[in-house]
Amino acid sequence: MAFLVHDARHLERPTRPIGGDERARAGRRLWRVDLLQAAAVASVAIAVALFLAEGGATRFGDPGAALTSLGIIAGLAATDLVLVMLLLAARVPLIERAVGHDAAMAFHGRLGKPVLYLLLAHGVLLLAGYAIADGIDVWAEAVAIWNLPDLPLAILGFALFLAVVVSSLVAVRRKFRYEVWHVIHLLVYVAVLAALPHQFSVGGLFVVGTWQWAYWLVITFGTFAAVIGWRVVAPLVASLRHGLVVERIDPVGDPRDGVVSVTMRGRRLAALRATGGQFFIWRFLSAGQWWQAHPYSLSAAPRGDRLRITVRALGDGSASLGGIRPGTRVALEGPYGIFSEASRSRRRLTLVAAGIGVTPIRSLLESATFRPGEATVVLRTQGPAEGWLLDEVRELCHQRGATLITVPGGRGRGWLTPSAERQGLHLLALAPAVADSDLYVCGPRGWAEGVISEARAAGLAPEQIHHERFDW
Amino acid sequence: MRTRALLLASAASAAAILGGWQLGDAATTSLTVGSTTTTDTSGTGGTSSSQSSDAAAPAGSSASASGAADGTYTGTSVSTRFGNVQVQVTISGGAITDVTALHLTDSDGRSIQISNRAAPMLRSEVLQAQSASVSMIGGATYTSAAYLQSLQAALDQAGF
Numbered sequence: 001m002a003f004l005v006h007d008a009r010h011l012e013r014p015t016r017p018i019g020g021d022e023r024a025r026a027g028r029r030l031w032r033v034d035l036l037q038a039a040a041v042a043s044v045a046i047a048v049a050l051f052l053a054e055g056g057a058t059r060f061g062d063p064g065a066a067l068t069s070l071g072i073i074a075g076l077a078a079t080d081l082v083l084v085m086l087l088l089a090a091r092v093p094l095i096e097r098a099v100g101h102d103a104a105m106a107f108h109g110r111l112g113k114p115v116l117y118l119l120l121a122h123g124v125l126l127l128a129g130y131a132i133a134d135g136i137d138v139w140a141e142a143v144a145i146w147n148l149p150d151l152p153l154a155i156l157g158f159a160l161f162l163a164v165v166v167s168s169l170v171a172v173r174r175k176f177r178y179e180v181w182h183v184i185h186l187l188v189y190v191a192v193l194a195a196l197p198h199q200f201s202v203g204g205l206f207v208v209g210t211w212q213w214a215y216w217l218v219i220t221f222g223t224f225a226a227v228i229g230w231r232v233v234a235p236l237v238a239s240l241r242h243g244l245v246v247e248r249i250d251p252v253g254d255p256r257d258g259v260v261s262v263t264m265r266g267r268r269l270a271a272l273r274a275t276g277g278q279f280f281i282w283r284f285l286s287a288g289q290w291w292q293a294h295p296y297s298l299s300a301a302p303r304g305d306r307l308r309i310t311v312r313a314l315g316d317g318s319a320s321l322g323g324i325r326p327g328t329r330v331a332l333e334g335p336y337g338i339f340s341e342a343s344r345s346r347r348r349l350t351l352v353a354a355g356i357g358v359t360p361i362r363s364l365l366e367s368a369t370f371r372p373g374e375a376t377v378v379l380r381t382q383g384p385a386e387g388w389l390l391d392e393v394r395e396l397c398h399q400r401g402a403t404l405i406t407v408p409g410g411r412g413r414g415w416l417t418p419s420a421e422r423q424g425l426h427l428l429a430l431a432p433a434v435a436d437s438d439l440y441v442c443g444p445r446g447w448a449e450g451v452i453s454e455a456r457a458a459g460l461a462p463e464q465i466h467h468e469r470f471d472w
Numbered sequence: 473m474r475t476r477a478l479l480l481a482s483a484a485s486a487a488a489i490l491g492g493w494q495l496g497d498a499a500t501t502s503l504t505v506g507s508t509t510t511t512d513t514s515g516t517g518g519t520s521s522s523q524s525s526d527a528a529a530p531a532g533s534s535a536s537a538s539g540a541a542d543g544t545y546t547g548t549s550v551s552t553r554f555g556n557v558q559v560q561v562t563i564s565g566g567a568i569t570d571v572t573a574l575h576l577t578d579s580d581g582r583s584i585q586i587s588n589r590a591a592p593m594l595r596s597e598v599l600q601a602q603s604a605s606v607s608m609i610g611g612a613t614y615t616s617a618a619y620l621q622s623l624q625a626a627l628d629q630a631g632f
Contacts, residue, residue, distance in 0.1 A: 030474070038480035045485030049492025054553070059496070064611050130582075133611025134589060149581040202581040462474075 001419045002430060003384040006397045006404040012373025022438070026345030026463050032098035040084050043219065047080040048073050050212040064132035071125030078118035079199070082161075082192060083223045085111050090226040091234075091336065100338035101279075102468065112165045119158055150197035157194035160187045179292065189227075196220075235281075235333035242266040244307070244330040246284070252310055253388050259356065261299060261310045264330055269305055272334075275341055276301040276367030277360045277440070277468075280334035282309070284324045293333070297360035297442075297468065299389060301367040310389060312356040339440060339468040341368055346438045346464060349402075350431045352451050354380035354415070354443030355388070360468055361442055362389050365396050372401025376431040380417070380443070384408045405430055415450030427454045435459045442468045540566055540632040547622030547629075549575065554583040557618035561626040568602050568632070571595045571623060577615045590615045598623065 051073060052059070059069040088095065088108040095104050131141035145151055166172055167184045176184070199216075200206050206213040244266035252259040274280070279297040283290060299310035339360050349370050353361040358379060365377060377397060381387030384406055397404040407425075409417035416425055427434055435458050441451045448467055455465055542564050549558040554577035562570040571594075576587035590612035597606040604624040608616035 034474060034477035034480055037477040038484055041481035042484035042488060045488040046492075049488040052489065052492035053495035055496050061613070062610065065613075133586070135610065144585070148585065151581075198581075200580075 002405050002407045008373050008401040008403045011401045022344040044077050044080045047076045064129050067125050068129030071122050071129055074118045075122035078115050081115045083219055086223050091230045092226055101336040116165050149201040153194045154198040157191040160191035164188045239331035246326050246328040259312045259388050263308045265305050274302050274335035276363030277340035278335040278337045280332045283331040285329040286324050298363045299359035301363050310359045343466050344438050348433050348437030349375040350434045350437045350439045352378045352441050354447050357443035358389050362393055375402035377404045378430050379406050381406045381408050415447050428458050438464050440466045540630045545626040545630045547626035550618040550621045552614040552618045554614050555579040559622045563630050571598050586612045587615050594619050
């Protein structure tokens, strides 16, 4: 069953004086996405091209040389991709605003295994190439290369990289606490630094003054500067500048659910330029909490000097958030995400959330641009009239002229409830205009995938579908 | 990846790689070794024909004792991508009795490894052939070519 809590469909006017705003903006954003992707691929090509420029065909003169060259190319491609991975995780504003945090991190994750294979190929091909050139068997060569300078260090780097990738495989990752996994993940910086010396001492590739040397110098130092700048300096500066403190903590709904809204107060928050639907990475600076960082979406659009999040007891951190008090200082990193106006591509809006996924939907509803009748909100809730922040969402729908539908009950086989499924309800039935709207989906991963596949089937283009993940 | 991104990426990558390949080929059309630091030697390493420089004696290409004076002769320093190569040859009783490498390709760890392997092999080949006309060592093309070129210069000096 689904309940039409507030009906604003009749308010929609057939046309709007200024049309195409969202489409033009989406067009510009997609250009940036495409150019960034092309740049990532081209950077690998440039790395290979600069290698080929030093030697050309002579690099492939005999089998030994050819294998050695291929091995070097694999190593260069792997190094370049590692830097791309670091940049994707560096919270570079250009990337965050165009691609979005989720998509950037998903791409980052997909590169891990290919890089590992390239590094393996690098080792195997060079070993084979050297063995053929030296006219000895692979085992003797394997012993011989230990005498190369910095090679043990490079092998240590590879082992660390292997540990990072393995710890990030979904099956393995679940076994770790977030913080443990994160510490393992930070080893990647050690891995890159350990691998660096052999690129200069063994390969002799980066002869001072050559184009190749200049290129690697720029991308390596550029990447490390980006990581330090945007992951360390910028958050520190923002935290000090805005001096955020917890102002009040209010329980939401049934106290047994452990859902609370945390309102924080700070200075000059407008400078953050945060909007509804975005998230920050928060660190509550109290005794047992400071070492945990939590990504939480704003549950209300920033207003004046206040930011608000709404949090359910998920994971260790959220459960003990109840322990924080008014006055607790808060460090923040962000705003991140394009689950916001930044990714709009149509004038209509469809917002779909399940459970606590309502939080960014609630703040997005507040700050999104739409005219009465152009927005539909579908919420999976506990009861027809009870759900987290449901009162606030209902109030906003009244004010702004958005249609609100609740689908109460447990989850069925799809993304709806069993009773709604029996009635044959689906996305298109709940939000008839969905095909020509921006769809924002927030909730557990499997559930969200259900909504998204239905949206695809209904004919939505990828740039119309916006998804925020809550699990890490 | 969207089609447009794919096209952009392919075009940029193809341009970069083809450009790099062209540059590499252009730079190495006159392969083997780079310039020599002194004047008198001629062709690339490995050829045995030596032009008479100041020494009077006609240079034979192989064994028989020519008018070469006993002594130690130092070849030119030949520069390669992987470092300079210079050898010294000892002539005694009209025969090459020893070749010493004064400097070998050493720009990086791998080059040093290759030099250390190739030098003894080249030395014994030269002692056996009694000339710089010996085959290059596989996997050590640059080192061999430069080694033999420097050796040839030293032999020319000796009038060998």
